[in-house]
Amino acid sequence: MSRAAEVFATRWTPVIVRNLLLGCRTFTELREHAPGISRQVLTERLRMLEHHALVERRPQGDGTVHYVPTPAGEALRPVCDALGMWGERWIELVPADVDAGSVLRLLAKSLLPADLPASRTVIRFELHGPHHRRYWLLLDTPCAEVCKHPPGDGGDDLVVTTTSEWLAKWLAGRTSVGASMKAGQVSFDGPLELTRRVADWTGRGAYDGPRLTVMAASAPRA
Structure with missing residues (x-):
């Protein structure tokens, strides 16, 4: 659990993974759905996820890059869902x-x-x-x-x-x-x-x- 938390529980990483699992594919989409994240931090987190084989970087014909969850990344879906269910029940929204x-x-x-x-x-x-x-x-x-x-x-x-x-x-x-x-x-x-x-x-x-x-x-x- 400790080793896994070093990857998943860093600041912004769960939000980025959630967005990838919801279908965000470009850097712009990922940033738009993580209000407050800087370009530098998003770049660092994507590189970290790619390093741990959770995300695959796929260049497109139009010059853009798509970020696609690998099977290991997809396997985090129940983790994101569990965290989301806990937040829905216990965290007050502002x-x-x-x-x-x-x-x-x-x-x-x-x-x-x-x-x-x-x-x-x-x-x-x-x-x-x-x-x-x-x-x-x-x-x-x-x-x-x-x-x-x-x-x-x-x-x-x-x-x-x-x-x-x-x-x-x-x-x-x-x-x-x-x-x-x-x-x-x-x-x-x-x-x-x-x-x-x-x-x-x-x-x-x-x-x-x-x-x-x-x-x-x-x-x-x-």
Whole structure:
């Protein structure tokens, strides 16, 4: 355990491993989903993970580099899940701790096939706070994809306006949609049936294990 902790328990390493397991592949994606990490520290941690054969560095044809978990890296998934489940239960959330993109990826991972609408659906999340964020959740069985740009030209089927902190608390089951709407903490703009479907997603936590195929945040696509 002591030897393993020397690799996994260094500062930022569990977050980087979690992001790799959620589908982040480029240096930019990994840094975006680890708010506060410096370029130097991320570089050092990736080199350390590569040295211990937890990550493989794969140059791409466009000049970028993808970082891909090896079987040893994938084997850390239950470790990350256990740490996440403990944090969901025992650690109080504050706004500075919440990364909306990672929360939405965990939300997508927690969905069951029955949770998805019958047809392709796009949900836009408007996340207010010190740093405004906007993400799209594309639901298209069997995939749930978190996008940083509109996924196509079809428009949004539902718009959810709230904060990153509320989103994380809702996913962890610490608040409900009904009570939060009454308190003005969240609003939905779209069909009532779709709003009810989304409201039913709450309370499961993010670490019950993968359900759907979850795609990394992507560029626009047709």
